[in-house]
Amino acid sequence: MQRPLDVLGSSTDKKIIVRTKNGENIVGTLRAFDSHINIWLDDAEIQGESSIKLGKVLIRGDSIVYISPGQ
Amino acid sequence: MQRPLDVLGSSTDKKIIVRTKNGENIVGTLRAFDSHINIWLDDAEIQGESSIKLGKVLIRGDSIVYISPGQ
């Protein structure tokens, strides 16, 4: 039986993109997540015309629309 | 007795469209869901003038307006 959060379980230490409700795309390496879908990324940056480097970041689950590890 | 989430139960491994609160339509193959209506799609893309490929994606339930498997 698969569950949606398995998407995250199989992406640990891989690069993912997080889309936030305020319309930003944050890219980084997934280090940890919890049942609220709070996300810890390393080497994160906000994508845009000129990217903004964040480094380590904790993203609150309830600010997130979707999360994608790509293929 | 039918329940609303049966719409998802009968759509596993089928193509569905997810409408998010920020106005995007994400199309992909349903792999898993849970009681919060968190959704795991494969081969997902955001529909628009030019589609954006996401591949595998986890969509948070509370960001979703509706989900449709079509006919």
Added chain:
Amino acid sequence: MQRPLDVLGSSTDKKIIVRTKNGENIVGTLRAFDSHINIWLDDAEIQGESSIKLGKVLIRGDSIVYISPGQ
């Protein structure tokens, strides 16, 4: 003793209109609902200048403003 959700209980297999918080009116045949007011419609379409056919759809309760079976 009547309860608000009786409006839905008496509308099963009838045509209803669902108004969502993002301002769309979705019309379809009510198949099932639950205590969160998640709604399963069949033969659904989004009303507008040109209607958009959805077919079967699951609408999340917390995206809904009101639901009306008409008379």
Added chain:
Amino acid sequence: MQRPLDVLGSSTDKKIIVRTKNGENIVGTLRAFDSHINIWLDDAEIQGESSIKLGKVLIRGDSIVYISPGQ
């Protein structure tokens, strides 16, 4: 000891106005309510330059700003 929901308890089968968070005023006859302030109205219509008749309607409590039976 009075409680706020007594406003609804004393308004059953009377005409009330419901103000929703998306800025609409819905007028109708109160048939039932619950602790979430979900509301069932009969003979409801959305007030505006030209009123829109809804007939029977279930309004979700968390979409409501205020409810008034008038005097």
Added chain:
Amino acid sequence: MQRPLDVLGSSTDKKIIVRTKNGENIVGTLRAFDSHINIWLDDAEIQGESSIKLGKVLIRGDSIVYISPGQ
């Protein structure tokens, strides 16, 4: 030990102003409140260039920014 809701407890049957999240100021006489900060006002009106009389009104707690009995 004082608690924030004591502001309401000491304002029963007095005139208060309620600021809602949609930017309206509703003035009226406080009759009752509960732990969700649902508010029952009598003789209420919405302040503005031309006030709108509501009479008796139930305001949902989660639509409220602040409540003030003035001095």
Added chain:
Amino acid sequence: MQRPLDVLGSSTDKKIIVRTKNGENIVGTLRAFDSHINIWLDDAEIQGESSIKLGKVLIRGDSIVYISPGQ
């Protein structure tokens, strides 16, 4: 072990500023707070080009972005 709400515990009877989600800054003397971060201020006013005096005010916790006692 310090906790975030200690910021409020050490500010009782002192002047604080409360930033609300609708963009207003409310300044006043903190009288009480609870675990929901509901706030009771005395001698409160809304800051702006011309300040608006509120006197005593109860601010709902879920309307608040941040609270600062300054230095």
Added chain:
Amino acid sequence: MQRPLDVLGSSTDKKIIVRTKNGENIVGTLRAFDSHINIWLDDAEIQGESSIKLGKVLIRGDSIVYISPGQ
């Protein structure tokens, strides 16, 4: 087993940036946090064309999009 909130645990007494849902960046020294991700910062200021000094501040968890200690 790492958890997302470890990002905060390892940042106590260090400078972090907090991005709020209303689009402000607040920079300060992390003193404490809790499971709701309520945050206590010292020496905080709101970044912008001209920074606004806040000093000590309590930021409500549900107003936060992300938190970053940088590298």
